[in-house]
Amino acid sequence: MPTQSAASEDEDINISEIIFDHIGDDYEWHITEWKGKPIAIPLPCIVIENGVHIFTAHHAAENGYAFNENGKLVNANTGKRPIDISITKNVLSLMISTLLLLIIILYTANWYKKHDVLKEVPTGLAACMEPLVMMVHEMARENIGEEDYRRFSPYLCMAFLWILLNNFLGILPFFPGGANLTGNIAITLVLALFTFFTVNLNGTRHYYKEIFAPDVPGFLKPIMPVIEVFSAIMKPVSLTIRLFANMLAGHIMILSMVCIIFIMAKYGPLLGGSMTVVSVLFGVFLDALECLVAFIQAYVFTMLSSIYIGLARVKHE
Amino acid sequence: MNLVTPDFGLLFWMVVIFGLVFFLLAKFGFPIITDMVDKRNAKIAQSLKDADEIEARMASWKQEQAQMMEDVRREQSAILREATETKAKIVADAKAQAKAEADKILAEAKQQIAAEKESALRDVRKEVALLSVQVAEKVLRQELKDEGSQRAFIDKLVDEASEAKLRS
Numbered sequence: 001m002p003t004q005s006a007a008s009e010d011e012d013i014n015i016s017e018i019i020f021d022h023i024g025d026d027y028e029w030h031i032t033e034w035k036g037k038p039i040a041i042p043l044p045c046i047v048i049e050n051g052v053h054i055f056t057a058h059h060a061a062e063n064g065y066a067f068n069e070n071g072k073l074v075n076a077n078t079g080k081r082p083i084d085i086s087i088t089k090n091v092l093s094l095m096i097s098t099l100l101l102l103i104i105i106l107y108t109a110n111w112y113k114k115h116d117v118l119k120e121v122p123t124g125l126a127a128c129m130e131p132l133v134m135m136v137h138e139m140a141r142e143n144i145g146e147e148d149y150r151r152f153s154p155y156l157c158m159a160f161l162w163i164l165l166n167n168f169l170g171i172l173p174f175f176p177g178g179a180n181l182t183g184n185i186a187i188t189l190v191l192a193l194f195t196f197f198t199v200n201l202n203g204t205r206h207y208y209k210e211i212f213a214p215d216v217p218g219f220l221k222p223i224m225p226v227i228e229v230f231s232a233i234m235k236p237v238s239l240t241i242r243l244f245a246n247m248l249a250g251h252i253m254i255l256s257m258v259c260i261i262f263i264m265a266k267y268g269p270l271l272g273g274s275m276t277v278v279s280v281l282f283g284v285f286l287d288a289l290e291c292l293v294a295f296i297q298a299y300v301f302t303m304l305s306s307i308y309i310g311l312a313r314v315k316h317e
Numbered sequence: 318m319n320l321v322t323p324d325f326g327l328l329f330w331m332v333v334i335f336g337l338v339f340f341l342l343a344k345f346g347f348p349i350i351t352d353m354v355d356k357r358n359a360k361i362a363q364s365l366k367d368a369d370e371i372e373a374r375m376a377s378w379k380q381e382q383a384q385m386m387e388d389v390r391r392e393q394s395a396i397l398r399e400a401t402e403t404k405a406k407i408v409a410d411a412k413a414q415a416k417a418e419a420d421k422i423l424a425e426a427k428q429q430i431a432a433e434k435e436s437a438l439r440d441v442r443k444e445v446a447l448l449s450v451q452v453a454e455k456v457l458r459q460e461l462k463d464e465g466s467q468r469a470f471i472d473k474l475v476d477e478a479s480e481a482k483l484r485s
Contacts (some may be wrong), residue, residue, distance in 0.1 A: 025324060046326075072324075085326045094330060098338045105346040112353040118360050130354060137351045153351060154343035162335065186323035190331040194339075248320070 015263065019255045023180040023248060026071070026089040027057035031175060043092055045073060049082035093179030094187070097166050100176075104129060105161070129161075136160045136302055143306040144313055152309050155198055159191060160302040167247060167294030171254075171287065182297070183247035185240065192236035192243075195305040200232065203312040210314070235308055239301060246297050250290040257283040 021030075029041040042056045047065065055063045066076040073084050087095075104125060111126035122130050140153040166187075169177035181187055211228040213221075257279045264275035461467045 020320075024320070025327065083325065085329050087330075088326065090327055091330045094327075094334055098334050102338050102341060102346075105342050105350075109346045109349040112349050117353040117357045130350065133347060133350050134354050137354075150348075150351075154347040155339065157347045157351075158335075158339045158342055184324075184327065185321055186327040187331050189323050190328055190335060194335070 015256070015259050018259060019252055022178075022255055023183060023251050024071070025184070027060075027073070027086060029089045029092060029175070029179075041092075043087045043089065045084075045086040047073060047082045047084055047086070049075065090179050090181055090184055090187070093166075093169070093176075093181050096176055097169050097181065098162065101162055101165050108133075132161060132164070133157050139303060140306050140309075143303070143310040145310060145315075147315075148313060152198065152202075152306070155194070156302050156306050156309075159194070159305060160298050163191070163243065163298035163301055164295065167298055168291070170247060170251065171290050171294060180248065180251050182243055183251050185244045188240045188244040189236075191301070192239035195239060195308060196236040198305070199235070199308045199312045202309065204314055206314045206316060207312045235304075239304060243297050243301050246293055250286070250293055254283060254286050254290060257286055 027045055028043050031039050031041065033039065042058065044054050045057060045060065045065075047053045047063075053063055053065075055065075060066065060073060061076070064076050065073050065082075068074045068079070068081075072081060073086065074081055108126045108129045111122065111124075115122075121127070136157045137149075137153050140149040140156050143149075144152055163182055166181045170180055170182055172178060211232065212225050214224045214228070216224050260279040261272075261276050264279075265272045457470075461470060
């Protein structure tokens with residue numbers, strides 16, 4: 001990306017560019033700058049337009065592609081977005097974190113398979129994962145009900161652990177972390193849609209009756225279905241926005257604190273030094289806050305999902 | 318507005334990767350963990366219940382034991398009392414028996430003494446009779462040396478005998 005080198009070579013630091021560069025997506029994983037040269041992991045661009053084209057971002061022009069003002073690949077001739085399923089920074093981060101979760105959970109499941117749980121206390125990773133998994137499992141039981149919470153507990157565990165892991169990886173400033181995955185609206189939208197389909201594909205007769213033919217006075221009968229359908233659609237939207245906005249805001253706040261150091265540096269050693277102390281203290285505070293938010297948001301997303309599923313599983317009026 | 322427009326590539330990969338891993342973990346991951354832990358929780362709950370039950374049983378046992386101890390003590394004191402009574406009775410019986418025996422022996426002794434006294438008296442009487450006869454003989458021999466006195470004596474005897482006959 002050309003924007004990066006421009007930002008650091010120049011004395012005038014473009015804060016919004018730096019911040020949006022960190023929280024946005026990219027066709028390479030920029031790690032740091034070394035002697036004016038960017039150090040980055042090149043990632044494959046995969047474009048489907050009259051066949052599949054695979055190339056790195058540096059060779060985009062040779063393949064007939066350019067970048068638009070948002071830094072996205074477009075056809076150099078027509079200026080239109082092709083079907084772009086490139087392995088971007090976020091996609092790579094998604095792959096790494098999901099693989100990590102897969103390994104952690106399969107390892108834990110393997111521990112439980114190999115050990116007699118009635119005679120042995122879990123150790124190591126299993127002991128670490130058990131409370132998290134069981135917390136979600138118990139949450140599912142409370143909100144969905146004794147009868148069929150087991151069917152939905154794996155999805156809720158998956159959502160919770162995945163969000164939690166990615167929230168924490170997002171706080172990490174260096175390579176495996178650093179991507180702003182849960183602060184990306186596409187990711188939270190997919191998560192919310194998974195919840196939406198889980199809720200609505202498993203709705204009982206009573207759930208749909210409450211939406212389309214609720215027991216209300218006659219004059220409300222035509223209005224209620226509209227409201228109920230709107231509410232059903234707003235649920236995943238609120239899930240999407242809540243997680244996305246919380247994580248994005250946290251990233252922007254921390255990055256802003258870090259940027260203050262570089263902005264104040266040119267106002268002399270006294271002001272720069274004192275502001276550095278202040279912004280480091282604030283940065284530590286915000287990082288701690290983000291750790292809290294990372295957990296809370298994962299918890300809230302999972303709890304709301306389980307409540308929505310529980311509402312869809314009503315057995316009687 | 319790059320931030321709030323979902324990117325298709327990311328949507329696609331998220332659905333594929335999340336869906337795939339969810340499928341794998343829902344089959345081979347989470348149910349194994351939760352089932353095992355549920356099993357353990359059930360075992361713990363059962364153990365706690367068992368422990369409670371055992372505790373209750375222990376309490377009842379303790380009570381039973383105390384009851385038993387009480388019974389034993391009561392029985393012990395009853396036996397002791399009985400023993401004391403028996404002892405007193407035996408002693409009393411023995412005393413009575415001994416007294417009876419002693420009385421019997423005493424009576425026998427008295428009888429014997431009485432018999433011996435009788436025989437002794439008889440002996441003495443016999444002796445005295447013999448002695449008196451001898452004395453009388455000697456006296457008579459002394460008194461009846463001459464013929465007159467012999468006659469006087471015979472008269473007197475005849476008188477006495479006739480007087481006795483008359484009186485009777």
